[in-house]
Amino acid sequence: MKIKRLLFALLLVPGLALAQAMVQRDGVILTPAQEHRAETIGSQLRCLVCQNESIEESSAGLAKQLRTIIRQQVVQGVPDKQIMQYMVHRYGIFVLLKPPVSPLTWLLYASPFLALIIGFLVYWLGRRNRAKPVAPLTEAEQARLDELLK
Amino acid sequence: MSPLRRRLLFGVPLAMAAVGGVGFYTILRRMQDNDYNPHTLPSPLIGKHPPTFALPGAPGFQGFSNTDLLSPPKPMLVNWFASWCAPCQEEAPMLHKLAASGITIWGIAYEDTPDALAAYLQNFGNPYQRLATDESGLTAINWGVYGVPETYFIDKTGIVRLRYPGALTKEVVQNRLMPLFKQYS
Structure with a gap:
């Protein structure tokens, strides 16, 4: 009897530990790992009300609702990519704090390379136009210079 | 040199x-000149039908669903607003003007309570032919609404042609809305 009870108690321990480890955030109960996933997703999404904050940081009502939606989907096992798509489908690519590479953003992503190319061009043109170094003095010229500098 | x-x-x-x-x-x-707002976001709904939804009417009003917006007899506006929103109060007179000129406007009250909404309509009048309520704000998320007021122009085939976030001003109506009503009439 005692042994049975002990075994039962032992069975409960991991369950209890798990129950304590669950966290509640924005009305959704989830495991720390799921919460971590949700935070990673939320910190990559722009809050549309205060546009320089992420959904994770913002205290706006809409951001809170979106955090709830992200967590619900995480608990349901929806892949990250699909959750991102859910947001982009509704709010456009502006919702992504890191804009994706697309025809719309090609110029944005190419700009450092364009700047580098322009820099090289300017440098190259400047070098090409610079006067050629003067030829070294001949012996006669050197003698005259020494004479003059005496 | x-x-x-x-x-x-x-x-x-x-x-x-x-x-x-x-x-x-x-x-x-x-x-x-109220003609440009750098915080304005382009809507992914442009060129598409509004997403599936069915919202109940406010007390005394008829609600509507996405199927009611499929083929309006003439281009119309859907206006998201809330009784607690100051810019909505600002744009109320403009909505009345538009309604008086014969433009159909359907409203959706965003995260509002029946009492507050009734008081708002009493104070600022009602330009809406139908008035639905989105108490949870979940339909708003599906529409990509990120703040009230927002106004959507819907053409005769039920397709969204413009989303204007913010209060409708004289300039916005003249420069953005009127050309659309002409184009899609």
């Missing part, structure tokens, strides 16, 4: 500064 080089060295930065100046002036000017 050749004269051309000297002219380029002085002229190019000067020209760049001038272009930048004109650009900033135009932006600031248009912001002052």
Whole structure:
């Protein structure tokens, strides 16, 4: 009897530990790992009300609702990519704090390379136009210079 | 230094500064004229039908669903607003003007309570032919609404042609809405 009870108690321990480890955030109960996933997703999404904050940081009502939606989907096992798509489908690519590479953003992503190319061009043109170094003095010229500098 | 080089060295930065100046002036000017808002987001709904939804009517009003917006007899507006939203109160007179000129406006009250909504309509009047309520705000998320007021122009085939976030001003109506009503009438 005692042994049975002990075994039962032992069975409960991991369950209890798990129950304590669950966290509640924005009305959704989830495991720390799921919460971590949700935070990673939320910190990559722009809050549309205060546009320089992420959904994770913002205290706006809409951001809170979106955090709830992200967590619900995480608990349901929806892949990250699909959750991102859910947001982009509704709010456009502006919702992504890191804009994706697309025809719309090609110029944005190419700009450092364009700047580098322009820099090289300017440098190259400047070098090409610079006067050629003067030829070294001949012996006669050197003698005259020494004479003059005496 | 050749004269051309000297002219380029002085002229190019000067020209760049001038272009930048004109650009900033135009932006600031248009912001002052309520013609341009840098926080405005383009809506992914443009060129599409509104997402599936069915919202109940406010007390005494008929609600509507996405199927009711499929083929309106003429282009119309869907206006998201809330009784607690100050810019909504600002744009109320403009909505009345539009309604009086024969434009169909359907409203959706965003995260509102029946009492507050009734008081709002009493104070600011009702320009809406139908008035639905989105108490949870979940339909708003599906529409991509990120703040009230927002106004959607829907053509006769039920397709969204414009989303304007913010209060409708005289300039917005003249420069953005009226051309659309002409184009899609």
